[in-house]
Amino acid sequence: MASDILYKTQTATLPNQSEGMVQLSNDEFNNIRKLVYDNFGINLTEQKRSLIVGRLFKLLKSYGLQSFQEYFNYIKSDTSGQAMGELINHISTNHTFFFREKEHFDFLNKVVLPGIESHPKKNNSNDLRIWCAGCSYGDEPYTYVIVMLEYFKAKYNLWDAGLLATDISEPALSAAKKGIYSSERIRLVPPDLKNKYFKKIGDDEWAVSDRLKNEITFRRLNLMNQSFPFKKQFDIISCRNVMIYFDQPTRDALVNRFYQHTTPGGYLFIGHSETLRSDSCPYEYVKPAIYRKGDV
Numbered sequence: 001m002a003s004d005i006l007y008k009t010q011t012a013t014l015p016n017q018s019e020g021m022v023q024l025s026n027d028e029f030n031n032i033r034k035l036v037y038d039n040f041g042i043n044l045t046e047q048k049r050s051l052i053v054g055r056l057f058k059l060l061k062s063y064g065l066q067s068f069q070e071y072f073n074y075i076k077s078d079t080s081g082q083a084m085g086e087l088i089n090h091i092s093t094n095h096t097f098f099f100r101e102k103e104h105f106d107f108l109n110k111v112v113l114p115g116i117e118s119h120p121k122k123n124n125s126n127d128l129r130i131w132c133a134g135c136s137y138g139d140e141p142y143t144y145v146i147v148m149l150e151y152f153k154a155k156y157n158l159w160d161a162g163l164l165a166t167d168i169s170e171p172a173l174s175a176a177k178k179g180i181y182s183s184e185r186i187r188l189v190p191p192d193l194k195n196k197y198f199k200k201i202g203d204d205e206w207a208v209s210d211r212l213k214n215e216i217t218f219r220r221l222n223l224m225n226q227s228f229p230f231k232k233q234f235d236i237i238s239c240r241n242v243m244i245y246f247d248q249p250t251r252d253a254l255v256n257r258f259y260q261h262t263t264p265g266g267y268l269f270i271g272h273s274e275t276l277r278s279d280s281c282p283y284e285y286v287k288p289a290i291y292r293k294g295d296v
Helices: 026-040 046-062 068-077 082-091 102-118 139-158 170-178 191-197 248-260
Strands: 012-016 020-024 127-133 160-167 180-182 198-202 205-208 216-220 234-239 262-270 284-287 290-292
Touching: 020 026, 020 046, 020 068, 026 046, 026 068, 026 082, 046 068, 046 082, 068 082, 082 170, 102 139, 102 234, 102 262, 127 139, 139 160, 139 191, 139 216, 139 234, 160 170, 170 216, 191 198, 234 248, 248 262
Parallel strands: 127 160, 127 234, 160 216, 234 262
Antiparallel strands: 012 020, 180 205, 198 205, 262 290, 284 290
16 A cells, blocks of 8 residues: 555645646545546545545646646546546555465465365356456456465366456456466465566566466456446455455445355455454454355
C-alpha cells in the first residue's frame, strides 16, 4: 500500500510552478469520491484527499484542464469510457510480489489440492478452476500456477486446469500479460523454481516462462458488476487485499456474489489484513484469511 499524503481539511493543494496552486475543494472531492464509489466500489475516505491530488494532478494537466471540477465534467461527458478507465488506473494501488502471504500457497499445496485430488467431483470431471479477482501485475496468478504445476507434476495434464485473472486496470493487465519482473518482485521464489519458471533477460529483469503464461487467461473485469459472466463455478476464488478499499455494504455484496460462483467445498482467500463479518458471511471460517463454502 502506498503511504497516504498529509491533507488539509478544507482543500488539498499541489504546487504547479508555472501556474500557481491547483486546489481540490470539498465539493470537487465529494464529486470524485462519489464517482469512484458508484463505479468501482472504492471508498475514498477523507484521509485520501491529498493522495487524490497527487495521483490525478499530472493527468488533469495533460488534458489541459485548470481545475478538478473541469476534470470531473470531462469524465462525465466522455462516453467512450476511456477517461473513467484512466481515473481508476491512477486511483488504484497495485502492490504485489510473488508468494506474497505465503500461508495461502502452503494451504493450497497441503490442503486444497490434495482434497480436490482425493475427492472426485460428482460429475466425475477433472475441472480445477481458480479465479484471481484483482490480479494486479500478475505476480499472484503466476504463483498459483507454479504451485499447481509443482503439486501435480506429470499428472497436471490429466486435469482440465487453468486460472482466470481479472483486474480493473488495463495497464496492470498489460504488464501481467508481458510477465516481466524485477529481482525484488521474485525474491521469495525458491531458487530451483526461479531457474525452472523464469529466464533472466536483463541486469534486473526476469521473464516468466511460456509454460506459466499458457495456463492463465487475463481479462478486464469490474468487481462492482452486479453479475459475473461465468458459466462454471470456481474451486478457489482469491481476492486478496482488494476489499480493504470497500465499505461494509460493498464488501458484503461482493462476498455474496463470490459465494454464488464458488463450487460446493470450494474456498475464498482474502488478504491477511482483511476480515469478513461472521453475521453476514455465507462462507465457513477456516482460518485467518481463508473461508470455505459448505458441501451441498
